[in-house]
Amino acid sequence: MEVFVGQILPYITVAIFLGGITWRIWRWMIPRIVHNITLSPFPSNWVEAVMHPVVQLLTMWNVLKFDRGLWIGAFLLHFSLINILGGHVTGFYWVGEHFHVWAPNLVTLHQSKLASDFLGTVFGWLLFAAILILLYRRFAVEKVKLVSATSDYLHLFLLLTIVSIGNWMRNVRDFSVPYQVARDVLAGLFTFNPVPLPDNPFFLYHFLFVQILMIIFPFSKLMHTFGMFWERWIVNRPYREAPRGLPGAQIQP
Amino acid sequence: MSANALRQPKKANEALMRSVGCDPVPDDKKVEAAIQHIDEFRKKVRSFVMAMESCVKCGLCAENCHTYLGTKDPYNIPANRADLIRKVYKRYFTVQGRLFGGLVGAEELTLEMLEKWYSYFYQCSECRRCGHTCPFGIDTCEVTMVGRQILYWLGIGPQLHTATAGAILKTGNHMGLTKAGIEDTLEFLAEEIKDDYGIDVEFPVDKPESDILYIPSSADFMLNPGTLKGAAMFFKYVGANWTMTSRMTEAGNFGYLMDQNRIQRELVSRLFEEAVKLGVKKIVWGECGHGWRAAKMYIPTMSDYVGSRRIPITHIHDEVAALIEAGKLKLDPTRNSRKVTLHDPCNYVRACGHCDVMRTVIRAVTTDFVEMTPYKEQNFCCGGGSGILFDDPDMYQYRIQASQKKADQVRATGAEILCAPCSICKAQLYPMVKEHKLPVEVHGLIDLVGNALVWD
Numbered sequence: 001m002e003v004f005v006g007q008i009l010p011y012i013t014v015a016i017f018l019g020g021i022t023w024r025i026w027r028w029m030i031p032r033i034v035h036n037i038t039l040s041p042f043p044s045n046w047v048e049a050v051m052h053p054v055v056q057l058l059t060m061w062n063v064l065k066f067d068r069g070l071w072i073g074a075f076l077l078h079f080s081l082i083n084i085l086g087g088h089v090t091g092f093y094w095v096g097e098h099f100h101v102w103a104p105n106l107v108t109l110h111q112s113k114l115a116s117d118f119l120g121t122v123f124g125w126l127l128f129a130a131i132l133i134l135l136y137r138r139f140a141v142e143k144v145k146l147v148s149a150t151s152d153y154l155h156l157f158l159l160l161t162i163v164s165i166g167n168w169m170r171n172v173r174d175f176s177v178p179y180q181v182a183r184d185v186l187a188g189l190f191t192f193n194p195v196p197l198p199d200n201p202f203f204l205y206h207f208l209f210v211q212i213l214m215i216i217f218p219f220s221k222l223m224h225t226f227g228m229f230w231e232r233w234i235v236n237r238p239y240r241e242a243p244r245g246l247p248g249a250q251i252q253p
Numbered sequence: 254m255s256a257n258a259l260r261q262p263k264k265a266n267e268a269l270m271r272s273v274g275c276d277p278v279p280d281d282k283k284v285e286a287a288i289q290h291i292d293e294f295r296k297k298v299r300s301f302v303m304a305m306e307s308c309v310k311c312g313l314c315a316e317n318c319h320t321y322l323g324t325k326d327p328y329n330i331p332a333n334r335a336d337l338i339r340k341v342y343k344r345y346f347t348v349q350g351r352l353f354g355g356l357v358g359a360e361e362l363t364l365e366m367l368e369k370w371y372s373y374f375y376q377c378s379e380c381r382r383c384g385h386t387c388p389f390g391i392d393t394c395e396v397t398m399v400g401r402q403i404l405y406w407l408g409i410g411p412q413l414h415t416a417t418a419g420a421i422l423k424t425g426n427h428m429g430l431t432k433a434g435i436e437d438t439l440e441f442l443a444e445e446i447k448d449d450y451g452i453d454v455e456f457p458v459d460k461p462e463s464d465i466l467y468i469p470s471s472a473d474f475m476l477n478p479g480t481l482k483g484a485a486m487f488f489k490y491v492g493a494n495w496t497m498t499s500r501m502t503e504a505g506n507f508g509y510l511m512d513q514n515r516i517q518r519e520l521v522s523r524l525f526e527e528a529v530k531l532g533v534k535k536i537v538w539g540e541c542g543h544g545w546r547a548a549k550m551y552i553p554t555m556s557d558y559v560g561s562r563r564i565p566i567t568h569i570h571d572e573v574a575a576l577i578e579a580g581k582l583k584l585d586p587t588r589n590s591r592k593v594t595l596h597d598p599c600n601y602v603r604a605c606g607h608c609d610v611m612r613t614v615i616r617a618v619t620t621d622f623v624e625m626t627p628y629k630e631q632n633f634c635c636g637g638g639s640g641i642l643f644d645d646p647d648m649y650q651y652r653i654q655a656s657q658k659k660a661d662q663v664r665a666t667g668a669e670i671l672c673a674p675c676s677i678c679k680a681q682l683y684p685m686v687k688e689h690k691l692p693v694e695v696h697g698l699i700d701l702v703g704n705a706l707v708w709d
Contacts, residue, residue: 028306031299035554037392039385040606041630056388066386067313074311137312144312146327149358152310219349227307228389234300235390239606242565244575247534248464250492253575
């Protein structure tokens with residue numbers, strides 16, 4: 001199982017993940033934007049039209065404005081998730097020394113590793129809390145319960161499982177995996193020279209569940225990551241008003 | 254839930270459906286035909302596909318939809334309304350729906366489901382407040398439109414919409430008024446203006462070599478004559494060479510609400526036939542919310558007439574506002590001195606960029622204007638949007654429930670006049686005012702302009 005999950009499955013996962021996303025987006029590109037259904041107030045030019053979804057993305061503005069309770073959970077989830085994903089990339093690539101690499105005069109090697117540990121721990125717990133908030137909403141808030149399908153709960157449970165195992169490895173010293181070991185596993189995969197997984201069941205399951213998430217990603221609502229931009233491209237486009245004034249009239253503006 | 258328990262407006266019979274060009278599908282073929290139509294839409298209309306594939310079911314839209322607020326019916330949550338098609342879409346057109354149907358909420362299409370479509374797509378007022386509030390901008394209005402179009406193709410449509418579309422195809426307006434009837438009414442309106450303001454106003458119909466073609470809402474001939482009188486007084490005041498056309502005395506477009514593929518398109522073609530024939534240089538639209546959206550936003554991509562690229566179309570509010578901004582209209586706001594509030598018609602504010610134009614006008618012609626909360630593009634629908642002005646008892650009850658939010662908004666302002674510059678809003682607000690016992694009069698915006706014009 002270790003060999004399959006650690007050295008074979010990752011290639012299948014990545015192929016499904018990238019291929020699936022490409023296929024879904026390909027399918028979105030086949031139909032046209034038939035009529036101009038931009039929402040008003042209209043953006044007056046393309047810069048405004050592009051800035052609108054960017055602001056929405058960075059602040060989750062609509063959620064903040066129309067559903068404060070959801071915003072707390074959703075913003076926390078996405079903000080911690082993006083930091084954790086970024087942390088996995090930078091943390092493993094520079095084995096926790098990235099802050100020192102980026103600002104050698106300001107941050108020492110030791111400080112960089114401490115910061116990496118600290119941020120990973122904090123965002124790990126924040127993400128855990130955010131998932132619990134969203135799960136609570138699905139179970140307890142009537143209107144959310146009414147729109148939820150089984151898969152909506154399962155996505156959250158899958159995330160919760162991944163995050164719980166991740167937090168376990170980070171917070172329980174006996175089960176933690178050094179950055180260098182994780183780096184070797186990933187480097188092996190990226191260079192098509194896979195190495196065996198460390199002897200740690202938590203790492204195995206963390207790695208397996210992440211791959212399951214990546215496999216279902218293109219075939220689930222998780223595609224909203226991209227869908228948001230495709231949708232906004234339709235409903236936030238510039239519009240130019242027709243000129244005013246009545247031809248032939250005696251009084252003109 | 255059985256089909257009998259669903260809240261549904263009265264259906265048009267087969268003869269009526271055929272009279273508007275629909276070829277009804279027999280019951281045993283309906284499901285198959287509907288799936289085929291969904292397949293066509295998903296390959297043609299991106300807004301439909303994105304609405305099908307982007308929802309994360311966050312539930313934000315629920316309390317931002319007046320139909321859910323008014324009825325607490327789970328299917329009136331926009332996400333669930335769209336899910337009536339999304340479940341079917343998932344089942345037939347997605348990997349996850351084919352493999353794990355129950356898990357992801359996919360469902361086979363059945364006749365029972367089609368009855369649900371009919372019930373809930375005709376409870377949606379296509380107001381787009383869900384699209385405005387959705388974090389991704391998912392526009393459930395697009396799903397409602399697809400749902401209604403497919404139902405129409407199957408031969409399922411409300412008596413009201415079908416008969417109204419039939420009337421406009423036949424007479425050029427939704428009220429079924431003949432040219433003689435229209436001229437009669439206009440003569441009467443001209444006399445009223447003479448009596449009230451002492452001025453001679455003409456209402457030209459089919460006048461050749463006119464510069465401006467004015468498209469009134471046909472409801473203005475009967476229910477809201479103040480709006481038509483205001484428009485005529487405005488054109489007289491600015492000295493415009495204007496006319497109406499007897500073949501298109503209708504700003505609304507019930508095709509847009511039911512059959513965009515044929516009836517809406519045909520009405521657009523007819524409009525430009527008339528515009529070209531009369532040689533007009535500009536088309537000015539009257540007070541109608543969905544009609545203005547259908548004209549302003551759809552004509553550029555729908556009309557096959559080259560005239561549609563060359564003859565600009567504006568709304569009468571645009572023209573009045575431009576003259577007010579330029580200081581070219583002499584207005585006496587004290588003539589409208591009672592406390593007035595503005596109901597923002599959904600199509601104006603969320604689809605046509607019309608918020609500020611209306612405010613420029615209303616501030617210039619009234620002395621005591623108060624906003625309701627929320628307002629502008631966040632405003633709630635009156636409850637009649639997309640022509641769901643059904644009279645059968647169950648649906649009438651629904652309209653009153655769906656207008657609860659609006660009634661609360663209006664009451665909180667303490668206004669005496671409720672300005673609602675849209676014919677469908679007006680038609681919905683008259684009974685709303687009565688049933689919710691609101692102490693307000695409903696008027697259009699151009700009514701107030703006509704009343705405030707100062708004649709030298």
